[in-house]
Amino acid sequence: MSVEHGVEDLLRELAPQVLGALVRRYGSFDMCEDAVQEALLAAALQWPAEGEPDNPGGWLVTVASRKLVDQVRSETARRHREERIALSTPQAELLSHSADAEPDADRDDSLALLYLCCHPALSSPSRIALTLRAVGGLTTAHIAAAFLVPEATMAQRISRAKQTIKASGTGLGMPEAADRADRLGEVLHVLYLVFNEGYTTTDGADLTAPALSAEAIRLTRMLHRLLPDDGEVAGLLALMLLTDARRPARTGPDGDLVPLAEQDRGRWDRRLITEGVDMITRTLPRGQVGPYQLQAAIAAVHDEAEHVDATDWPQILALYELLEQAAPNPVVTLNRAVAVAMVHGPSAGLDLLTTLESDKRMARHHRLLATRAHLLEMLGEHDAAAHAYRDAARRATSAPERRHLASRAARLAPAPHRPTALPST
Structure with missing residues (x-):
């Protein structure tokens, strides 16, 4: 792996942790998110040439905090924001603060950020865009390119989403227990939509957008680490792995679609299939079976067939009948x-x-x-x-x-x- 790719992967992993640290200290999700994006860009330019700092997360928290101060200073028309931040944290402390001493710099707020980005007041496209930027660490340009819209259009969508969250008065934190299950369902649905858009794009010259599917898998892995006992989180991750395993065979040399029945199964990614099958096999017996687990089970039946004629269609039909009862x-x-x-x-x-x-x-x-x-x-x-x-x-x-x-x-x-x-x- 190149130095640039290694830095990029690390920054995307750290993005939600750094944003969570800033939002906890200063509030103002929209301004903190902008500051984190600037810090990520600075790191992407500096680290490959100068090397990673000893405490990458702390470095990002420090730089993002300073970017936040710069934002506050420059927004003279919004002086009350500067006063609010100044009251909560003396500016001198903010500018000289060493992130290495930040007590919560390593705290992972990724799940809370996912819930916040999937706020019920937001539209589905806004949830997707905000999740990819705030939790995924993708730039507005990358998100716009993935969805084949102008960068200005995507920037407006993200800006409106942040303003909606601000107007709602919702802070960083887990929802109340009564709302948690429904909100988790929204989080899973957003990740599912991101994956599907990457697996079969709704528009454009290419059939797939691998970067989107890869990001959905990465975020779902993260969510699975945070909620290892949730069957639907495991089911969604297994579904993504089993589906993405077929990607190498979905297109021919000219980029044209190859339907499942005609794919060269020797090109399927057996490592992903093994991981996905093992995950859904462990998950199904644990408790109540949900829609993502059933879809993963269907994908597993397809992937385990050595050739199309060996597909166990009666089992697939039975699983679809269960799925239609669970999520018609x-x-x-x-x-x-x-x-x-x-x-x-x-x-x-x-x-x-x-x-x-x-x-x-x-x-x-x-x-x-x-x-x-x-x-x-x-x-x-x-x-x-x-x-x-x-x-x-x-x-x-x-x-x-x-x-x-x-x-x-x-x-x-x-x-x-x-x-x-x-x-x-």
């Missing part, structure tokens, strides 16, 4: 329809798909059309399948998915032969 939603029904088709035949799967046509969330979604096309193809109704594939391609927002669906349609219904003109004599 149209995507689960869509996936269950495929399992039904593999066990009871494509006609049975198509019958189940008709129940989704009245669901506004799915009726015109390209995944529903693509699944219908696949089952029609299994039935041998190639013209109808080609039509459905073309409709799905028109609605897909990801360029690799559009190309894949269009190629399926073309394969089933090739263009009519046009005779070439006779050469002139």
Whole structure:
């Protein structure tokens, strides 16, 4: 690993700890978060050339504290902030404070920060952006690039999210016990969305954004260390590992999508599969089984099959039936329809798909059309399948998915032969 990559990994690990230390001392989440970002940038520029300090976390706390003072001094229109911070900590102490003596510098507030970034007053996109910046340590530019939006747009989204948290009056700390389970559910959902966006991007030229999935896995590992006995945290981590293990085989040499049934399973990451299977095997017997654990169990069945014909579809169908009881939603029904088709035949799967046509969330979604096309193809109704594939391609927002669906349609219904003109004599 290069020095730069080693420093980058360390900074992303330390980011939530440093932010937590500042917010505990000074409050003002929005200003502290900006100061931490400046400190992270300073470290990224300085450490590779000069070496890491003896106490990297303490160094970041000291530099971020000084950046915070600079912010307060420069905001003359917000003088009350300077007064509030000055009252809580004398400025001379703040400027001369040695982070090596910071009693709480090594305290890990990552879980509390995750809860704060997933505040119920925030929209889902805002939760994702704020989590990646405050807890993941990613810059606004990196987050904007991952989601294919201008940096200014992402900066506004993050700024609004911080202002919403400020207006709510919520400080750094764990929610009350009554709210903790629901808020943890939001944290898990944000991490799940980040991973999925990295595994199959919703827009753009590339099928995947590996950096996003890798960050989701890193944050979920961190959460698992903080909550080792929570079955759904372990289930989500296992699901991510088992799914990401297939990434090397999901695209061909030209970047086009390769469906699961056609992937070269020899390219799957066996280390991730082993870790994921072991984790979900240990977790399932421990207590109440939740949706992430069930999804991980389904992924494990797929990953353990040596070839597509060895897939245990009856077991997958049974797991989807349990998942639909635990967390009913149209995507689960869509996936269950495929399992039904593999066990009871494509006609049975198509019958189940008709129940989704009245669901506004799915009726015109390209995944529903693509699944219908696949089952029609299994039935041998190639013209109808080609039509459905073309409709799905028109609605897909990801360029690799559009190309894949269009190629399926073309394969089933090739263009009519046009005779070439006779050469002139």
